[in-house]
Amino acid sequence: MSDNGCGFPAPGLHSFLFKPIFTVGGFEFNKVMLLALLTTLVVITFFYAAFGKAKVVPGKLQLAAEAGYDFVRRGIVYETMGKKDGEKYVPLMVSLFFFIWIMNIWSVIPLTQFPVSSIFAYPVVLALIVYLIWVPLTFKTHGFVGGWKNITGYDNSLGPIKWLVSFIEFFSNLLVRPFTHAVRLFANMFAGHLMLVMFTVASWYLLNSWLIPAAGVSFVMTMAMILFELFVQAVQAYVFVLLACSYLQGALAKQH
């Protein structure tokens, strides 16, 4: 670990590295992978308990799950894509939202205390899935030429600058978009985790003699950060799904 002279174990990139729990034929299974699989387990268990034997007159659990489901379906998918186009993508968006949300929430759960989405690979997988859906969908909806026009925003009425606009749009939509889509989620969780580790470690580190009041401040900050992170975790899941919907909607739209 880094040593800057005072012995403070400052959090850094090493906070995001985990020694493998076990190794099977070169495949290192670490804590984050375990949490990713636990995420799957939690989401499926919860929704199976709620929707497995769904009733017309719902119980409390089903009611809560229905509220979450309805939030994604109506609040995000129908709002951006409309009911007709959106219906098909509801399962994807619902899975994305709850999977990401639970991946984020591990950040503040005692003992696990690590957001899976702060490891770049996980947001990348999800952003890639969305990317691999909306790009083919664009060409399927508008044909080859129409698809390129849709992606590049090519429009004769723009005159000579249409080439510049098309180039920028091409660059922004096809290359930057999937990257920012993944990075937005990753960076938020990464920074959030750094902050949490920072204040938590500081609370311990400052807990001696005359520095105890400072440790108290740090502890309060930890609590505040946990509340803030809870908020950010939900917001990031929401934003990720909202953007996914808007990309799909853009692919289906008549005029970009």
Added chain:
Amino acid sequence: MIANLVQLAAEHAEEQNPLIPPGPELLVGAIAFAIVFFFFWKKLLPNINKVLEERREAIEGGIEKAEAAQTEAQSVLEQYKAQLAEARHEAARLRQEAQEQGAQLIAEMRAEGQRQREEIVAAGHAQLAADRKAAAQSLRQDVGQLATDLAGKLVGESLEDSARQSRTIDRFLDGLDETAAKAEAAR
């Protein structure tokens, strides 16, 4: 060999690039998400959608039922009102008819009474006329007889003195009065 690499990676932790995703993590992430997605897609969402649809239908069915019941109640009420109005109308008509019939009956009775009274009066008049006629008849006979009697008496008594004559006439008249009184009493 791999353990050595891991060791190496841990030693060079500061050199790691968080933006280069390691392959195994990508795989695990993809699998973890795929399981969630397929569960939602194939099982859970069709499940809940079916239930939500059933609930929607149940609610709409309830509303439809209530509306149907209301419509029926409305129609029954209207029918009832119509019947009531008809009954009132009928009652009024019957009353009117009864009144008319009553008036007609009274008029008929009155006419009958009038007719009977007139008949009785006419019969009385006829009787009276007949009586008078009979009386006149018998009077005429009697007066002739009486006059003859009186003349005979007057002649028989030989008209001596006027006093006797007048007495005779008086007696005759008294007898006449008596006869009249008797006839009156007999009536």
